[in-house]
Amino acid sequence: MNVRETGRADDEAEPTWTEEEDDRTAETLAWLREKRRAHRRRKGRDLAVVIYTVVLALLGYGSGYAYHFLRQIRLGADYSGLGADVQRTLPALFTLLTAALALAAARDALWRGPVVVPGPSVGWLLAQPVRRARVLRPWFWLSAGLAVVPGLLLALAGAVVLRVMNLASLGTALLALLPAAVCLPLLAVSAGMAVERRAALARSVRRCTPLAVVVLMLLAAQVALAGYGHRLGVLERAELWSGPWGWAAQPVVAATGGGAPAWPYALVPLVLLTAAGLFQGHRDAARVPTAQLRRRAATAQTVSSVMWTVELRAAKLALLDATAGGRTHRIRLPLPRSKYLVVPWRDLQALLRAPARLAKALMWTAFATAAAALGTRLGGGHATLCLVVALLLGYVAVGALAEPARLETDDVRRAAWSPFRFRVLMLQHAVVPALVGALLAALAAVPFAVAGAPWALLLMPVCAVPFAAAAVFAACRGPARTSLMFTGVSTPVGDPGMLLFLGWYAAGPLVSAGGLTLALRTALKGVPGAGAVGDVALVALLLSAGLLYFAARSADRLVRH
Numbered sequence: 001m002n003v004r005e006t007g008r009a010d011d012e013a014e015p016t017w018t019e020e021e022d023d024r025t026a027e028t029l030a031w032l033r034e035k036r037r038a039h040r041r042r043k044g045r046d047l048a049v050v051i052y053t054v055v056l057a058l059l060g061y062g063s064g065y066a067y068h069f070l071r072q073i074r075l076g077a078d079y080s081g082l083g084a085d086v087q088r089t090l091p092a093l094f095t096l097l098t099a100a101l102a103l104a105a106a107r108d109a110l111w112r113g114p115v116v117v118p119g120p121s122v123g124w125l126l127a128q129p130v131r132r133a134r135v136l137r138p139w140f141w142l143s144a145g146l147a148v149v150p151g152l153l154l155a156l157a158g159a160v161v162l163r164v165m166n167l168a169s170l171g172t173a174l175l176a177l178l179p180a181a182v183c184l185p186l187l188a189v190s191a192g193m194a195v196e197r198r199a200a201l202a203r204s205v206r207r208c209t210p211l212a213v214v215v216l217m218l219l220a221a222q223v224a225l226a227g228y229g230h231r232l233g234v235l236e237r238a239e240l241w242s243g244p245w246g247w248a249a250q251p252v253v254a255a256t257g258g259g260a261p262a263w264p265y266a267l268v269p270l271v272l273l274t275a276a277g278l279f280q281g282h283r284d285a286a287r288v289p290t291a292q293l294r295r296r297a298a299t300a301q302t303v304s305s306v307m308w309t310v311e312l313r314a315a316k317l318a319l320l321d322a323t324a325g326g327r328t329h330r331i332r333l334p335l336p337r338s339k340y341l342v343v344p345w346r347d348l349q350a351l352l353r354a355p356a357r358l359a360k361a362l363m364w365t366a367f368a369t370a371a372a373a374l375g376t377r378l379g380g381g382h383a384t385l386c387l388v389v390a391l392l393l394g395y396v397a398v399g400a401l402a403e404p405a406r407l408e409t410d411d412v413r414r415a416a417w418s419p420f421r422f423r424v425l426m427l428q429h430a431v432v433p434a435l436v437g438a439l440l441a442a443l444a445a446v447p448f449a450v451a452g453a454p455w456a457l458l459l460m461p462v463c464a465v466p467f468a469a470a471a472v473f474a475a476c477r478g479p480a481r482t483s484l485m486f487t488g489v490s491t492p493v494g495d496p497g498m499l500l501f502l503g504w505y506a507a508g509p510l511v512s513a514g515g516l517t518l519a520l521r522t523a524l525k526g527v528p529g530a531g532a533v534g535d536v537a538l539v540a541l542l543l544s545a546g547l548l549y550f551a552a553r554s555a556d557r558l559v560r561h
Contacts, residue, residue: 025130032125086165087256089226091236094249096219098184103212105188106195106205111299111322113196114143114189115285119297126290133286140193140285144278147185155181167256176255179267180248183274187244190277196292197284206323210359217366224370244270295322310480310505313406339419343428347404351432357400361440364397369444376448384521391513391520395467398437402471405429409475412558422559423552426476430468430548437464458533459523462540463516469547470508476554480505508547515543 115136117126125135159173168176195201222232240246240253240260247270250263260266299322306314331352336345351357368390375386405426408415418425438461448456484501503510519539523532 024128025134028125028128028130029134085227086161087167087258088229088231089223090253090256090258091239091246091249092219092222092226094180094252095239095245096216096223098243098245098248099212099216099219101184101188102191103209103216105192107209107323109192109195110202110205111319112296113288114193114281115139115196115288115293116296116300117293119294119301122290122293122297126293136288137282137285140189140281143192144186144189144281147189148182151181151185162252162256172255173252176251179251179270183270184244184248186274187277190274190281193281193284196296197288210356213359213363217363241266244273310482310501312480313410317410340428343418343420343425344431347429347432350404351401351436354403357403358436360400361397361437364393364400365440365444368393368397369447373447384517387520388513388517391463391516392509394437394441394463395470395509395513397440398433398464398467399471399474401433401436402429402468402475404432405472405475409478409555409558423555426472426551426555427548429475430472433471434465434468437468438462440464455533459520459536462533462537466512466516466540466543466547469544469551470512473547473551473554474508476551476558477505477508478554478558511547512543515539 117136117139121135126132155174155177158177159168159170162168162173163170167173195205222235225232226236240250247266250260250266253260254263299318302318303315306312306318331349333345333349333352336342371386371390371393375383375390378386408426408429412422415422415425420428441460441464442457445456445460448460481501481504484504485497487497487500489496516536516539519536523536
């Protein structure tokens, strides 16, 4: 410690020091590097094993498809017929992808963000006399560097697609996609850094997320319309010059023969905006409060630990707790007179107080409707595939309405208020998802009825009942049975344990969507009538009864354990 005299006696001298004299950043980081050397070597070996396993799995399961694809190209498979459709959708598609990337980065920054320091470092390192910038800024640049890697991989895949469709040569397509592959991920990281640093901006992200989802759905509709030849020229020109989504798209549009002659001028603001975002992110990285870093480190540690045990529900709860805005809607419905209506009353009131769940159900219903409409247009085997996708999306929509059932099984002690046995309580949680899901399905069936398929008004709402039963069954499933992953049985394709685990985990949607697919395909072979609708309704009733029976048994098992 350096002592400085202030004009008084030696015994009265006051000790003074400055931040530079008490700075121990270099010594502390050097000591940490020395102590972490063995740990880093072990992590490097573990990472090498993981990369080796992934590469081996990709070579084992994906090399056959890649060989078939390349052989089709060599034999002259003509994919150029899709080139015109892709070319028409490029402006709207780039806008959609960029908006989705920005929303994902902003939502990620609500609980994690580009700067996530491990818990021990937050609890000990930042409490030492070290410079925060030296500790935090490397994490920002690490996130920026890692974000570019998937962007480059996607650019390579996009270049191959454009080459296969005869829209551009491989080198030209790759050069055209390179600005988007580099600049857009870096801008997303910069946007996430701004949200992580500023609490007011984080609150704005929470409030504006529903509006952003609506915008994404409108952009998806624009992409679909452009694919069918209904382009909105004025809107596309505005999108090409209104922001980084259009600036990054212009080289690709020009390379594929579109109308973007001034694309070199569009790259100038794109590069400048990226540089400005990185500069601001570099400054913000050192200013994140320590308390916020502690919360984010704890959330990230919880999510990573439960993901290794495949407890996706626990990870979702941790994320909801970290991203919740704390705003609730105080809505109170009149109390029912019968005790058998108390559970549906509580579920309906919870749904009205959390309108985001209803918005999610509406969004997934819209996606399911779009998939079903695409299936009616394609026909054949593609129609069956679209039907399966539509039913799975319908299950997700109804499942979004069954959150009270999942909350009930998160901690069975919460059911102490109920006058019913736990199995009866869980069965009653299927009422509101079934009714509201049937109502949404009936609304989704209106366009089909107008187009000349009135039977959809009966068939589509019927599907909501087994989906609600499957959602309650999934809620009563209990902890993940990771023991199923390792059976010790050898087969030509390896241990079937992973397939068994996935089958157990997704039994509800697989059974409900699979059974309804068979029933609907049989009913749709001819002109659907009252008999076909009755057959589908009977299948739906049997599926619902079976799923609810197993849900009741699972609920009893949860109470016993």
